[in-house]
Amino acid sequence: MRTAYTADQIRGAEHALMARLPEGALMQRAAAGLAAVCADLLGRVYGRRVVLLVGSGDNGGDALYAGERLARRGARVEAVLAGSKTHEAGLRALLDAGGRVADGHVVEAADLIIDGLVGIGASGALREPYARLAQEANAARGTVVAVDVPSGVDASSGRVEGAAVRAGVTVTMGAYKTGLLVDPGAAVAGRVELCDIGLGPYLPDPDVAALTGRDVDGLLPRPGGESDKYRRGVLGVAAGSDLFTGAAVLAVGGALRGGAGMVRYAGREAPVAQVRAQWPEAVVTLLDEPSIEHVGRVQAWVLGPGLGTDAWAHELAARVLATDVPVLVDADGLTLVSRDPGLLRRAAPVLITPHAGELSRLIGADRAAIEAARLEHARRAAAELGVTVLLKGSTTVVAEEGRPARVNVTGTPWLATGGTGDVLSGLAGALLAQGLSCYDAASCAAFLHGVAGGLAADGAPLAAADVATAIPAAMRTVAEAAR
Ligand SMILES: NC(=O)C1=CN([C@@H]2O[C@H](COP(=O)(O)OP(=O)(O)OC[C@H]3O[C@@H](n4cnc5c(N)ncnc54)[C@H](O)[C@@H]3O)[C@@H](O)[C@H]2O)[C@@H](O)CC1
Numbered sequence: 001m002r003t004a005y006t007a008d009q010i011r012g013a014e015h016a017l018m019a020r021l022p023e024g025a026l027m028q029r030a031a032a033g034l035a036a037v038c039a040d041l042l043g044r045v046y047g048r049r050v051v052l053l054v055g056s057g058d059n060g061g062d063a064l065y066a067g068e069r070l071a072r073r074g075a076r077v078e079a080v081l082a083g084s085k086t087h088e089a090g091l092r093a094l095l096d097a098g099g100r101v102a103d104g105h106v107v108e109a110a111d112l113i114i115d116g117l118v119g120i121g122a123s124g125a126l127r128e129p130y131a132r133l134a135q136e137a138n139a140a141r142g143t144v145v146a147v148d149v150p151s152g153v154d155a156s157s158g159r160v161e162g163a164a165v166r167a168g169v170t171v172t173m174g175a176y177k178t179g180l181l182v183d184p185g186a187a188v189a190g191r192v193e194l195c196d197i198g199l200g201p202y203l204p205d206p207d208v209a210a211l212t213g214r215d216v217d218g219l220l221p222r223p224g225g226e227s228d229k230y231r232r233g234v235l236g237v238a239a240g241s242d243l244f245t246g247a248a249v250l251a252v253g254g255a256l257r258g259g260a261g262m263v264r265y266a267g268r269e270a271p272v273a274q275v276r277a278q279w280p281e282a283v284v285t286l287l288d289e290p291s292i293e294h295v296g297r298v299q300a301w302v303l304g305p306g307l308g309t310d311a312w313a314h315e316l317a318a319r320v321l322a323t324d325v326p327v328l329v330d331a332d333g334l335t336l337v338s339r340d341p342g343l344l345r346r347a348a349p350v351l352i353t354p355h356a357g358e359l360s361r362l363i364g365a366d367r368a369a370i371e372a373a374r375l376e377h378a379r380r381a382a383a384e385l386g387v388t389v390l391l392k393g394s395t396t397v398v399a400e401e402g403r404p405a406r407v408n409v410t411g412t413p414w415l416a417t418g419g420t421g422d423v424l425s426g427l428a429g430a431l432l433a434q435g436l437s438c439y440d441a442a443s444c445a446a447f448l449h450g451v452a453g454g455l456a457a458d459g460a461p462l463a464a465a466d467v468a469t470a471i472p473a474a475m476r477t478v479a480e481a482a483r
């Protein structure tokens, strides 16, 4: 499990650790780690041009001391002092090692640019001249290494309010910051290298966590010798309509590949015909009425993909949500519950899987605001609605009250195509039916869906059905990662 922390959590741990160490020791550890990564990136250090962007706080101090180390190895190090003040001892150390203070535009010609403008002490959008320097670094040809977090990214949330450094590599001190795992911050952090400064024992419970392949493998249900199709978990799928038959086919496909012992599909005539034709494995019930009375026992439901939002669909949603098993609500199901929030008042667990637009209707927040602060809004929705939230998008986030939010790190931009969400719903539903909690089912499904997307795309466009087909291969991939 990769864990990440807010700026306040890091600060608290740093204080506790610092109290036990000689003054300046932590910054020397940080600078040593940072300089080592930079030296690796440069290959040969001697004679290379390194520019330090130095802000007024300790983030700038880290950069200066790393610059000192590189200067001692023969690099031509120049510091751009951006703040109203500068870490004095760090600057002295750099100058003693042969580094210089830059007096002109040096960023453009640098082989390597170290961004020490701001770290966890930043507040709000980058001010000038920091914002301009960030843009110069982004336009330069040299590799950009961010110290702790790319300047302009809020370390605690991943928010970017104005200009931000776009790093090739981020060397983060002591522990991951939440903002390095959540977009838009994650998107500009590049490769993240963790520099161990001894913070581990002082860290509190994490703010967010990201599952690894090994974690997912450990959570996935496996059939034993005693298993039969009923005991492995039966999933009900209430999806599709005469207009949207494909959503039903894709959700059932995701569910069958997700390991459910059996999938029961219930729907209207057109999607029933399609599901029957595509998936002889599914047990299909044609609904004359919006009722699930004759569908048979299931351990979980997927409700909503392509279902429509008419009175018939509303009635079916009400029946499904009136059961005592976990329900995953997606797509049209989310529209129905946003119009009739009372539907979500039930004792059994609910997992909702909105994208930002769907979530905006559910909690009355602006879509752009949700995109900019995904974690915050997913948490808010989980608390307000009393459900588990899987917020889809550039970084998929899973939030449930009282637990660290989970951030998904797998995926490919090729997944942004019609129908992949239906596959995800089927897959997550199958995991629910097999007994995983909403929290684990959502985070494992997001992880596997991302891996399956990567396998299906392999650098080229994919169709949603390919993602469903690739789910078993994704499961094998995580099993191999665990070995
Ligand atoms: N204290 C220590 O011993 C250690 C500190 N570390 C480093 O220290 C950093 C934290 O240092 P600080 O607490 O001094 O804070 P920062 O250096 O992150 O930033 C604070 C400074 O930036 C200015 N600032 C804040 N927001 C700004 C904005 N939007 N635009 C322009 N300027 C802005 C503030 O006025 C202040 O002078 C960490 O990110 C890490 O890089 C780590 O190396 C671990 C050890």
Ligand SMILES: [K+]
Pocket: 059, 115, 116, 117, 118, 119, 146, 147, 148, 149, 150, 151
């Ligand atoms: K920085």
